[in-house]
Amino acid sequence: MPDVNFIVDGKKLTAPAGTLLIDACKSAGIEIPAFCYYPGLSLQAACRMCVVRIEKAPKLGTACTTTVAEGMNVTTESPEIAQARKATLQLLLGNHPLDCPVCDAGGECELQDMTFKYGAADSFYAEPKNHREEQKWSPVVYFDRPRCILCYRCVRMCGEGMDIFALGVQNRGSSSIIAPNVAPSESPDHMAALDCEQCGMCIDACPVGALTSGTYRYKTRPWEMNHVATVCTHCGDGCKTTLGVRSVNEGSEIVRGDNRDKSGMNGDFLCNKGRYAFDFANNIERLSSPLVRQSDGKLKPVSWEEALTFAGKKLRELRDAKGANSIGVIGSNRTTNEESYLLQKFARTVIGTNNIDHHRTADFVTLATALQGTTTADGKPRFASQRCVEKSPAILLIGGDPTNEAPLTAWNIRTNVRLNKARLYVANHQDIKLKRQAKAFAPVAEFGYAAFIDSLASANDFSTAVKAEEKLVVVVGNELRGGELAKLIAALPHAKFALLADYANSRGASDMGVLPDVLPGYQSLKGSTLASEYGAAGQSQVADAPGLDLLGMFDAASAGHLSALYVVGSNPIKRFGIDASALKNTFVIVQDMFLTETAVLADVVFPAANLYEKAGSVTNSYGDLQLVAKAADKAGVRSDFELIVRLADKFGHDVKTLVPFGKGLRAAGMSGDMGQTRGAQSGEADRHSVWLTANNLEPKLSPFDPFAILDEIQRVVPGYDKLLRLQLLSGNDQHIAPAASGLVQIQTGRKDLVLPAADTLFTSGSLTRFSPMLQDVQRHQASEHTDHLASAD
Amino acid sequence: MSTIPNSIFTPATAARFDKLATIYPVKRSALVPMLLYAQDDLGYVSDAAISEIAKRLDLLELDVRNVLSYYSMLRTAPVGKYNVQVCTNISCMLRGGFELLDHCKKTLHIGHKETTADGMFSLEEVECIGACCWAPAVQVNYDFHEDLTPAKMDAVLADYREGRGKDVK
Ligand code: SF4
Ligand code: SF4
Ligand code: SF4
Ligand code: FES
Ligand code: FES
Numbered sequence: 001m002p003d004v005n006f007i008v009d010g011k012k013l014t015a016p017a018g019t020l021l022i023d024a025c026k027s028a029g030i031e032i033p034a035f036c037y038y039p040g041l042s043l044q045a046a047c048r049m050c051v052v053r054i055e056k057a058p059k060l061g062t063a064c065t066t067t068v069a070e071g072m073n074v075t076t077e078s079p080e081i082a083q084a085r086k087a088t089l090q091l092l093l094g095n096h097p098l099d100c101p102v103c104d105a106g107g108e109c110e111l112q113d114m115t116f117k118y119g120a121a122d123s124f125y126a127e128p129k130n131h132r133e134e135q136k137w138s139p140v141v142y143f144d145r146p147r148c149i150l151c152y153r154c155v156r157m158c159g160e161g162m163d164i165f166a167l168g169v170q171n172r173g174s175s176s177i178i179a180p181n182v183a184p185s186e187s188p189d190h191m192a193a194l195d196c197e198q199c200g201m202c203i204d205a206c207p208v209g210a211l212t213s214g215t216y217r218y219k220t221r222p223w224e225m226n227h228v229a230t231v232c233t234h235c236g237d238g239c240k241t242t243l244g245v246r247s248v249n250e251g252s253e254i255v256r257g258d259n260r261d262k263s264g265m266n267g268d269f270l271c272n273k274g275r276y277a278f279d280f281a282n283n284i285e286r287l288s289s290p291l292v293r294q295s296d297g298k299l300k301p302v303s304w305e306e307a308l309t310f311a312g313k314k315l316r317e318l319r320d321a322k323g324a325n326s327i328g329v330i331g332s333n334r335t336t337n338e339e340s341y342l343l344q345k346f347a348r349t350v351i352g353t354n355n356i357d358h359h360r361t362a363d364f365v366t367l368a369t370a371l372q373g374t375t376t377a378d379g380k381p382r383f384a385s386q387r388c389v390e391k392s393p394a395i396l397l398i399g400g401d402p403t404n405e406a407p408l409t410a411w412n413i414r415t416n417v418r419l420n421k422a423r424l425y426v427a428n429h430q431d432i433k434l435k436r437q438a439k440a441f442a443p444v445a446e447f448g449y450a451a452f453i454d455s456l457a458s459a460n461d462f463s464t465a466v467k468a469e470e471k472l473v474v475v476v477g478n479e480l481r482g483g484e485l486a487k488l489i490a491a492l493p494h495a496k497f498a499l500l501a502d503y504a505n506s507r508g509a510s511d512m513g514v515l516p517d518v519l520p521g522y523q524s525l526k527g528s529t530l531a532s533e534y535g536a537a538g539q540s541q542v543a544d545a546p547g548l549d550l551l552g553m554f555d556a557a558s559a560g561h562l563s564a565l566y567v568v569g570s571n572p573i574k575r576f577g578i579d580a581s582a583l584k585n586t587f588v589i590v591q592d593m594f595l596t597e598t599a600v601l602a603d604v605v606f607p608a609a610n611l612y613e614k615a616g617s618v619t620n621s622y623g624d625l626q627l628v629a630k631a632a633d634k635a636g637v638r639s640d641f642e643l644i645v646r647l648a649d650k651f652g653h654d655v656k657t658l659v660p661f662g663k664g665l666r667a668a669g670m671s672g673d674m675g676q677t678r679g680a681q682s683g684e685a686d687r688h689s690v691w692l693t694a695n696n697l698e699p700k701l702s703p704f705d706p707f708a709i710l711d712e713i714q715r716v717v718p719g720y721d722k723l724l725r726l727q728l729l730s731g732n733d734q735h736i737a738p739a740a741s742g743l744v745q746i747q748t749g750r751k752d753l754v755l756p757a758a759d760t761l762f763t764s765g766s767l768t769r770f771s772p773m774l775q776d777v778q779r780h781q782a783s784e785h786t787d788h789l790a791s792a793d
Numbered sequence: 794m795s796t797i798p799n800s801i802f803t804p805a806t807a808a809r810f811d812k813l814a815t816i817y818p819v820k821r822s823a824l825v826p827m828l829l830y831a832q833d834d835l836g837y838v839s840d841a842a843i844s845e846i847a848k849r850l851d852l853l854e855l856d857v858r859n860v861l862s863y864y865s866m867l868r869t870a871p872v873g874k875y876n877v878q879v880c881t882n883i884s885c886m887l888r889g890g891f892e893l894l895d896h897c898k899k900t901l902h903i904g905h906k907e908t909t910a911d912g913m914f915s916l917e918e919v920e921c922i923g924a925c926c927w928a929p930a931v932q933v934n935y936d937f938h939e940d941l942t943p944a945k946m947d948a949v950l951a952d953y954r955e956g957r958g959k960d961v962k
Contacts, residue, residue, distance in 0.1 A: 168855045170862035179862075181855040185840050185869075 006072035015068050022050055022063040025076065032076055033085065033114050035092075035207050036151040037064035040268065040419060041160055044152050048088045049114065052076045060084055082118060089120035092149045095129050095174070096208075103147065105209030107222040111149060112208075137180045137194040139776035140214040140276055141203060148210035150176055154202035161268070163414055163436065166196035178210070182784055195784030197761055198272045198777050199407075204259055205268075215276050215773055216256040220246055227260055228631035229731055231618050232274040233334055233611040234764045236361070236501040237408035238386060238620025238733065240264025241274045243612060243631040250288075251633030254278045254612060265386045265624060265733050267415075271407035272777065273764055278612060280770040281632055286593055287607035288636030299605060304638075311589050311604040312650020315351070315564055318587060319651075322563040324352035325543070328553035331358040331514035332569030332640070333503035333765075336616030336628055337720075338706035339640045340505065340512035341520060341713050342659070343568055346644050349534050350653045354516050354525060354547025359575055360754045362501035362621060363481035364510035368522045368738040369745070370486040377470065377494045384473045384496035385735040386622045390416055392496075394469035396425045398488065399449060400477020400500045403433040404760045406621070409475065409500065410434060425466050427452055429479070440465055450484050456491045466492070475500060478756040501621035502757035503765065504611060508619040511719065511738065517546035521717040522743040530716050533687070549753050551576065558582040564589070566647075568640050569608060571596040571766045575755060591643050596766055607637040614639040616706040617728060624733040625723060642704045660688035661700045661708045691715045718742070797849060801841045806834045814849055821850050824860055828867050837868045865919075872915035873908040875953045877901075878932040881918050884925035889942070893929050894918055896943040900950065913954060933958065 001016045008025055015024040022032050023039065035047035043065050051060040055073035060081065063074075075081070092111065098121060100106040115121055132145040152169065155178065159165040170179040182193040203211040225244035232239045240263065244256035257278050259270045266274075290307035291299040302310075319327060329347040331340055340358075347356040371382045389395060390412040402410035410433075416422040417437045426435055427442040429449075435441050442462045444452045456463045466472065472495040480488060489497060501507055513520035519530045526544035548556055550572060556562040558579075564587040572578060574597040583601050590602040599605050611618070615630045638646075649655050656662060692699055692711060700708035713720050718739030727734045757765050762778050769775070800807040809830060813823040824846070831842045838861055847854045861867050879897060881890040894916075898904055901914050908915040924930035927939030931946070936959045938949050952958045 165853055165855065168859040170859055172863045172865075179855070179858065181853065183840070183854070183858060186854075 004068055004070040004072075006068050006070065006074065008074045009076055013068075017068065017070075019068050020064060021052070021066045021068055021072075021074065024068050025063065025074075030076055032063045033110075033117075034064055035110060035114075035149055036153065038153050038156065038205055040415070041153070041156040041205075044156065047092070047149065047151055049085055051081060051084050051088075053078060053081060085114070086118040086120045089115055089118055090123045090125065093120060093123055094125045094127070095146055096149065097129060097131070097146050099147075102218075103144075103209035104212045104217050105147075105206075109209060110207035135192060136214070137192060138196070138198055138214070138780050139773065140198050140200055140272070141180075141194050142212045142214055142217055143178065143180075144210050144212065145177055147208050148178055149208055150178070151207060153205040153207065154178060154211055157201050157205040158196070160418065161411070161415070162197060162199060162201055163433070164196050166194055167202060188783060193780075193784060195781065197407075198276075198781070200258075200270065200272065200275045201268070204270070204275075213256070213258075213276070215279065216244075219255050220244075225255060226252075226631075228629050229261060229263070230612060230629040230631055231264075231504060231620075231626050232270070233504045234273040234277060234767075235271075235406055235408075235759065236503055236506050236621035237266070237406050238264075238504070238618070238622070238624050238626055239266035239270055239274045239408050240626070240731070241270055243278060245631050250635040252631075253282055254632045263731065264626075265390075265620075266408050266411070267390075269408055269411040271411075272761055273407075273774070276773045276777075277764060277767070277771045279773050280593070280767045281610055281612055281634070283594070283770045283772075285595070285770065286634070286637070287595060287599075287605065288634070289607060291602075291605040293603045299600075299602075307604055307606065308646050308650045311606075312647050312652070314587055314603075315566070315589070315647070316651050318563040319351055325355060325547070326556075326561060326563040327351050327353055328355040328548060328556070328562055328565045329353070329357075330550060330553070330565065330567045330570050330572055331356065331509055333359060333361065333506045333509055334611055335505060335509075335569050335640050336611070336614065336618055336706060337505065337508040337512055337625075337713060338616040338709040339568070339644065340509045340514050341717070342641060342644050342709050344513045344515075344520065345534070345658060346648055347566075348519075350648045350651060350658060352543070354543055354545070355553060356514055356547060357516050357550040357553070357753070358506075358509045358514045359550065359570055359572060360510070360515075361503065361506045361757055362478050362499040362510075363485055363754055364499060364501070364507055365515065365518060365522060365744070366482055366485045367489075367497060367499055369743050370489040371497060372738070372740055372743050374493065376496060380496075381737040381740070382489075382494075382496050383623050383735070383737040384475070384498040386412065386498075386620060386624050386733075387735070388473045388496055389413060389475065389498070389622075391420070392416070392422065392471055392473040393420070394423045394425070394466075394472045396427070396466055396469075396472055396474045396492075396495070397434060397438075398427045398452070398474065398476050399429070399444075399479035400475065401428075401430065401432045401434075402475070402500065405477075405502065405756075405758075406500050407761065413437060413475075423465075423469070425462065427462070428477075449480050450487075453484065453488045453491055456488075470494075472496070473498070478502075478754055481754050498622045502759055504620070505618040507621045507623060508617075511619055511623075511717065511736070512713070513717075516549050516552075518744045520713070521719055522738055523718065524742075524744045528742070533716065551753060554578050554582050557586045560585055562586045567591070567598055567602075568644070571598045573597040573601065574766065575757075589647075591640055593637070594766070594770055606643050608643065609634065609637045609639045613637070614641065614706075616641070617710060619736060623719075623736045623738075625720070625728065625736050626733045627728050627731055629731075639704075641706050641709075645703050655703050659700075659703045659705075659708050660712060661703050661705060688712060688715065797845055801839075801845055802831065802834050806830055810846075810849055821852055821856075824850060824852070824857065825864070828857075828861055828864075832867060837871045839869070871908075873912050875913060875933050875958065876915045876917060877950075878917045878919045878922065880920070880922050880924070880928070880930050880932075882921035882925075884921070885929040888928040890929040892943065893931065893941055893946055896946055897950075900947065914950070 001018045003014050004017045013028050032050050034050045036044040045062050045065045050063040052063045053075040054061045134144045155167045158167045166181040180194040184190050184192050187193045229242045232241045241257045242260035243254045245252045257275045289301040292302045294300050331343045423439045425440050426438040429444045429446045474495045474497045567590045588602040589604045590599040591606045591608040592599050612631045616628045619625050648658050719736045843857045847857045879894045905918050931938045
């Protein structure tokens with residue numbers, strides 16, 4: 001729309017016609033108070049806080065519903081306006097307890113701020129306040145009725161934003177209240193309750209302390225926490241969550257998760273897990289000391305030195321005696337890129353084997369290889385970012401159920417359809433909930449996605465509509481992989497693609513080469529530059545034949561051919577349903593937070609930090625790279641990064657060739673030879689420092705500095721070479737697309753060992769049972785039965 | 794047409810609802826009439842009625858409850874056979890509405906929104922019922938009684954008690 005010129009408080013402003021006055025002012029740094037207005041939700045104009053004087057208008061007008069117009073002259077602060085706002089506040093406070101000192105919202109409450117600003121705590125209303133006890137609507141949502149100012153943000157957030165419609169307004173006038181969808185008469189304990197996604201979005205939107213969070217309420221005050229923005233560890237969508245941490249005896253503990261600065265790809269959104277499921281970190285069952293299996297067969301706590309020395313020496317002995325290929329390494333979906341990269345480098349150059357894999361939840365290898373060398377109609381790479389789902393005019397969703405498995409993807413699709421009228425096409429074997437937003441739905445038989453892909457070639461309504469879309473983003477569930485996925489990609493030659501994966505860093509694990517048949521960046525094991533670099537760095541020549549995949553390792557173990565297995569942050573015994581006896585003759589080292597089904601079989605267990613207790617980077621399933629900041633701290637645990645380095649050290653490996661760090665090798669200006677002359681023969685740190693100097697970066701001084709490995713990732717992993725440090729360090733997401741050529745060649749018949757996590761809104765792999773909140777919410781939801789899918793038009 | 798198997802309403806009301814759901818451009822517009830007819834049928838709007846109406850109109854039960862709770866003449870609990878609604882709004886107040894209300898309280902031994910032990914009468918204080926020109930006015934179920942005095946009120950109550958009262962729907 002064309003721009004219009006108008007004046008606010010004497011300042012000349014310009015904004016596109018149709019912009020709301022409140023938004024236009026905000027962009028110009030003029031803040032207009034608002035309780036009911038919430039960007040992106042429908043307009044309510046219920047609170048009258050945003051009143052301003054618009055020249056020639058007979059009365060004060062609401063800035064939240066007025067659009068800017070040419071020549072408009074607006075005043076946003078004047079004695080008249082202050083008086084109007086004060087009167088509004090007095091009405092709102094008519095029944096509000098102003099119990100800020102005990103209210104969770106105290107210190108970050110919009111009503112408190114406004115009362116302070118306009119001084120409306122004194123009032124003409126002498127009637128007694130109507131007190132009501134607080135109500136527990138679910139394990140995570142509590143309602144304190146007297147504090148509610150009836151702005152309806154929660155109602156709109158739940159209905160429009162979440163498409164749940166679990167909150168409504170009941171009664172009339174001054175007895176109006178917000179009511180949840182399970183009426184007292186319908187609930188087992190005769191108390192009103194919420195049967196919903198338990199996302200907490202209503203709490204986040206509430207401008208006051210009327211809706212409070214079950215996990216946080218009465219625990220602390222906002223100013224007593226440190227707030228650390230980091231990435232959610234649960235699904236593969238990559239939401240930014242702000243963790244509020246507080247010092248405790250064993251370090252610092254997470255007390256709250258929320259969406260404080262809304263600067264992430266998730267905008268306003270966080271699902272139940274991102275907001276509340278950090279409590280696994282505080283679980284009393286967490287391991288806090290290394291364990292080593294004794295001659296009596298029991299695991300016993302020992303010192304770090306003893307455990308590391310024992311594990312390192314034993315691994316070395318087995319490697320020397322039985323050969324590198326008798327050892328397997330299993331990586332994680334939740335460790336950082338730096339740790340994943342380091343682990344595969346450990347396998348390939350310290351041990352000298354390609355027997356490395358992880359629990360794959362999507363076939364990223366096929367995605368990278370099938371898309372290489374192709375572009376969209378306007379010459380762009382065809383890897384879709386999470387941002388595309390939020391903005392693209394058309395989306396095709398094939399398979400998957402984002403509402404349950406990738407909640408942010410679902411939120412972005414809904415928001416895009418609602419605010420931008422994006423066209424959503426859904427092809428699925430189930431009536432997934434996003435069908436409600438779909439323009440067209442193609443039912444697919446279970447296991448019938450191959451037939452669906454064929455049907456795209458014929459002319460039916462669905463395929464014609466989809467193919468007519470010029471800017472199409474295709475989001476693919478984990479039903480499609482290998483040959484079928486490649487065929488789908490070929491069938492829609494100009495669309496952008498993304499795969500839905502589970503856990504925070506599945507994509508990162510693939511990109512970092514935690515796979516038996518490809519090197520980081522999907523480079524070939526044979527002949528690529530990285531292959532020769534690894535060859536030089538390793539103690540033994542790195543094999544160029546693919547190693548064993550995850551199941552292959554367990555088969556080898558059952559057959560007695562696997563002398564050792566090193567498992568980092570993974571629980572394959574449970575996930576893949578493997579018989580424990582498979583490992584009875586294998587020396588097993590496990591790094592984990594808990595004594596999982598896999599860890600109980602180990603000979604050495606190292607207590608590990610989780611994603612909220614370390615720094616680094618992760619890549620979501622779309623390929624959006626983000627910074628992970630260390631929020632919490634727990635005495636007795638160490639990061640996987642540190643553990644891998646220490647194990648390499650005890651293995652007798654020169655740690656400097658694993659992690660390029662330190663001065664002696666060649667810090668800037670200290671030696672004439674920067675490594676160039678020795679070419680492939682130069683040491684890792686040498687080559688690395690040449691690159692550091694060329695990129696104006698500092699050498700890292702600690703072998704435990706993940707940024708030393710990030711440097712290396714940036715140097716050697718195609719796609720990640722383009723990453724922008726400043727973007728990363730500022731906490732912004734950036735999209736990484738694998739290289740356009742030179743990737744590993746995959747035969748069409750390749751089978752990919754993908755095992756979807758099948759997580760729902762209230763499960764998160766092995767972490768589920770260690771999160772009391774998730775357990776509580778599961779129990780709560782099991783007793784509720786509201787029909788969410790009834791249409792609400 | 795949305796026909797509901799095992800409707801909880803009488804066949805006539807159920808048939809009426811089948812039709813109601815089809816005659817408005819937007820289906821949910823039938824909500825308020827349906828709630829009123831449901832109340833006439835059952836004496837109040839029960840959980841089962843809410844759930845059936847939600848189904849008939851493709852609404853969430855919560856939507857039905859939101860609307861239901863807005864109107865004070867819709868109720869979610871049974872009342873006596875005769876619901877005595879005494880107006881105390883301005884015209885009636887000036888002409889003795891409060892005296893009538895107090896009189897009813899005394900003779901029926903119940904208060905606002907209460908029901909006599911024999912289930913015969915309920916009492917309710919209401920706002921203007923649109924009979925100001927004959928104030929003070931009282932509505933019993935759907936029947937109007939105007940120009941009342943405490944003595945006339947006694948006669949009205951006696952009529953109902955002895956089954957002589959009209960019971961219009
Ligand atoms: S927790 Fe989420 S789904 Fe539940 S009522 Fe609040 S906004 Fe709605
Ligand atoms: S509960 Fe909070 S968000 Fe909802 S209407 Fe009340 S004040 Fe607004
Ligand atoms: S949508 Fe995924 S990434 Fe976002 S908060 Fe939920 S689990 Fe975490
Ligand atoms: S913000 Fe404008 S009326 Fe509430
Ligand atoms: S005031 Fe009583 S009927 Fe109008």
